[in-house]
Amino acid sequence: MLSEKSKSMKLPRNVLIGHKVIERSGELCQGLGLKGRVIVATGPKTRKVAGQWTADTLEENGYEPSIIEIQKASHSEVDEVVKIGKNLEVDFIIGVGGGKVIDVAKVASSKIGTPFISVPTAASHDGIASGRASIIDGEDKVSVESTPPNGIIADTYILAEAPWKLTCAGCADIISNYTAIKDWELARKLRNDEYSSYAAALSKMTAEELAANRDSIKKGLEESAWIVVKSLISSGVAMSIAGSSRPASGAEHKFSHMLDRIAPNPALHGEQCGVGSIMMMYLHGGDWKDLKYILKEIGAPVNAKELNIKPETIIKALTKAHKIRPERYTILGNEGLTEEAAKKLAEETEVI
Numbered sequence: 001m002l003s004e005k006s007k008s009m010k011l012p013r014n015v016l017i018g019h020k021v022i023e024r025s026g027e028l029c030q031g032l033g034l035k036g037r038v039i040v041a042t043g044p045k046t047r048k049v050a051g052q053w054t055a056d057t058l059e060e061n062g063y064e065p066s067i068i069e070i071q072k073a074s075h076s077e078v079d080e081v082v083k084i085g086k087n088l089e090v091d092f093i094i095g096v097g098g099g100k101v102i103d104v105a106k107v108a109s110s111k112i113g114t115p116f117i118s119v120p121t122a123a124s125h126d127g128i129a130s131g132r133a134s135i136i137d138g139e140d141k142v143s144v145e146s147t148p149p150n151g152i153i154a155d156t157y158i159l160a161e162a163p164w165k166l167t168c169a170g171c172a173d174i175i176s177n178y179t180a181i182k183d184w185e186l187a188r189k190l191r192n193d194e195y196s197s198y199a200a201a202l203s204k205m206t207a208e209e210l211a212a213n214r215d216s217i218k219k220g221l222e223e224s225a226w227i228v229v230k231s232l233i234s235s236g237v238a239m240s241i242a243g244s245s246r247p248a249s250g251a252e253h254k255f256s257h258m259l260d261r262i263a264p265n266p267a268l269h270g271e272q273c274g275v276g277s278i279m280m281m282y283l284h285g286g287d288w289k290d291l292k293y294i295l296k297e298i299g300a301p302v303n304a305k306e307l308n309i310k311p312e313t314i315i316k317a318l319t320k321a322h323k324i325r326p327e328r329y330t331i332l333g334n335e336g337l338t339e340e341a342a343k344k345l346a347e348e349t350e351v352i
């Protein structure tokens, strides 16, 4: 009954997208009523790209920034930020970097109970706006529930300057929503899994919009960065509406997480999800050739060679992928693929 049904959703409040909007970091933070001491969590590379610039801008606006460099998305890094944050009695945390830095900053702010501002330096993943975070937990790094950013500063000047490979990975993470949605619909039909038609529609529309605008996605263009980062934010909002990563994570993500576990040198998250999506679309009986064509036109990897991952590792990841998050039903079913079926799938889709 509707009267008994309730759901709470947290969504980002202030979003700034545009050329050199990092210069307006103070304005955004003041607009959110934030003041005082702030931790600027960034990476070794991204500190030079935008972390130091963000801290300097905040200082010019009367804030007291402390920069912390994050090496990887681990619990120990999160605990370190929490410890420093509590000692400094920070008022909020700002993450300036790729997906791993933003995830660590997101979880640390949630643990301390302070607001969090997301400043992506690459349009490489859809964690920019999501309420999820992927922190290494033993062998796994699937996303767990966290809190969405209170604000987002997406500087298209920085994003356009980022390595093109990162932008292509972000596009592939979005295109992989196609198969995530198919898996969600399948789980709803076969197991009556909880399903949000609104979140599913938003996630699918995000992939469709990106695919439709792919001709405008070109290396070094700020307009391209604008298109991609808007779709990444939209995908993250779909996850916040669903209260899970279901709208953006199906069997293709299980395949990617398994590659993260077994591949000697995994590729970028989005790159692996894109290749996984080609194969899962084949299993769904969908137009995998069209999905492959879209990824190729954007410039994202479409096979093992372009991922720089050996065929035998691809096959092994396919046969084990169903073990990731077993409670999330997908086209892989509960038993997963046999080795022969995995080899045939990877060959039929020209991945190996």
Ligand SMILES: NC(=O)c1ccc[n+]([C@@H]2O[C@H](COP(=O)([O-])OP(=O)(O)OC[C@H]3O[C@@H](n4cnc5c(N)ncnc54)[C@H](O)[C@@H]3O)[C@@H](O)[C@H]2O)c1
Residues within 6 Å of the ligand: 043, 045, 046, 049, 073, 097, 098, 099, 100, 101, 103, 121, 122, 124, 125, 126, 127, 128, 130, 131, 132, 133, 134, 141, 143, 158, 159, 161, 162, 163, 166, 169, 173, 268, 269, 270
């Ligand atoms: N929380 C979520 O909802 C969510 C969603 C998708 C992915 N993720 C997570 O995000 C991570 C993937 O993010 P990623 O692909 O950005 O990987 P990443 O964070 O490892 O960044 C990749 C590399 O790009 C570099 N980089 C970033 N911006 C740069 C710039 N402007 N110039 C030069 N180098 C730059 C980083 O320093 C890093 O070396 C994974 O851990 C994944 O699980 C989380």
Ligand SMILES: O=P(O)(O)OC[C@@H](O)CO
Residues within 6 Å of the ligand: 126, 132, 134, 141, 142, 143, 144, 173, 245, 248, 249, 250, 253, 254
């Ligand atoms: O929950 P997971 O599978 O980590 O997915 C989150 C994100 O990668 C979706 O694009």
Ligand SMILES: [Zn+2]
Residues within 6 Å of the ligand: 125, 126, 173, 248, 249, 253, 269, 270, 273
């Ligand atoms: Zn993803």
